[in-house]
Amino acid sequence: MPGLIFHQCLTRQALKSNHIAHAENLIQSYCAYPDFYFEERTSEVKPYMYFHDGIQFHYPPHTPVEEFYRYWDRDVKGNFPFNHHENENIIHVESGFRFYLNKIIPLLKNGEQEEAWKFLGCLLHFLEDSTFGVHALEGADGTDLFVLDRLFGADIAKYLCSISLPERFHSITVEPHPLTSDSEEFVPLLYARYVRDTAQSRQILFDIAVEKQYGKSHRSIEENLELMFTRSLQLAADAIATVLLIASGENSSISERKLNEFSPYHYPIGGSGFALRKYEEKDNTITFGVNSRASLLYRIPENLYKTFSCNIHGIGIKQVVLELFNKNEIIRRIEMEGEKEIFLEIPSPGGTMGFRISSPDICGQIRISDGIFHRK
Incomplete structure (x- = not known):
């Protein structure tokens, strides 16, 4: 979770929410390009991959919170930090967003929609991975994929990856909301959404683990899955709506x-x-x-x-x-x-x-x- 079926479902419903038809290749294949890179289709998908400092735009570095409190000393003026903290997550993710935006928009403006869909599929894959499933444990303020295994003393990661998508999820749609019509504003606004949505999905994963191990969650596993699925779908739909708006050249940016x-x-x-x-x-x-x-x-x-x-x-x-x-x-x-x-x-x-x-x-x-x- 998420696997190919999850990506296909989320991408299909995000496109449907934006009333986009005739994008079957994006649904069936392009949205899985980052996974295909490490399988049998490396040469085919390599032109659409983005790497930053050797890290694929797929599993971004997390920002360890301990960096903010670990490196401190004290003098007569009080406590002070003695290292310069770099937030590697924002550096990696914002540069990836900028890379894909700078590829997608010109292609859409030039009418090269199929090529644009390939880059869009990579962007959607990242957003879907980050907000639906075990990869929500990573990223901004995150940790590794197996932290729940250590906390609960059980193979939680394997369990989360084995969950099937309920059939009714295949008909869920949302109302898309473009983030902005300005390409420069889009990157930090999308990053903020990614951070918030990932954090909320991370909390849901913990709730699912509690329900699985102890049966003490205040929501069922399917209810938690639906919350996480809908949030991930909304982010994907909003991202699609935003790139289409920017490519259209329409100025609808708000004043504040x-x-x-x-x-x-x-x-x-x-x-x-x-x-x-x-x-x-x-x-x-x-x-x-x-x-x-x-x-x-x-x-x-x-x-x-x-x-x-x-x-x-x-x-x-x-x-x-x-x-x-x-x-x-x-x-x-x-x-x-x-x-x-x-x-x-x-x-x-x-x-x-x-x-x-x-x-x-x-x-x-x-x-x-x-x-x-x-x-x-």
């Missing part, structure tokens, strides 16, 4: 984007850490605890937005220094104390953008609300 629509490459952890709370936030608010040094940094497309604005509220903080980043450098430092709230505006946001919080001690919380990117 919420900060929560993007996924950071570096984020705080701890008792109220971003990693634990990011999927709970229901509005455009991000809250995390001040833990000596905490960073919330994003990779934002250059020359796309006119300004970024937000409110920052300190709750019970002491001697906190807030550093604002834009275009890969610090542009402002602000000292915060107690229950302080400030309004911030960053002109021409792009590149590495975000916030770094430092304090001599662990204290209070920072709340970032109403974070909005305003388009030019």
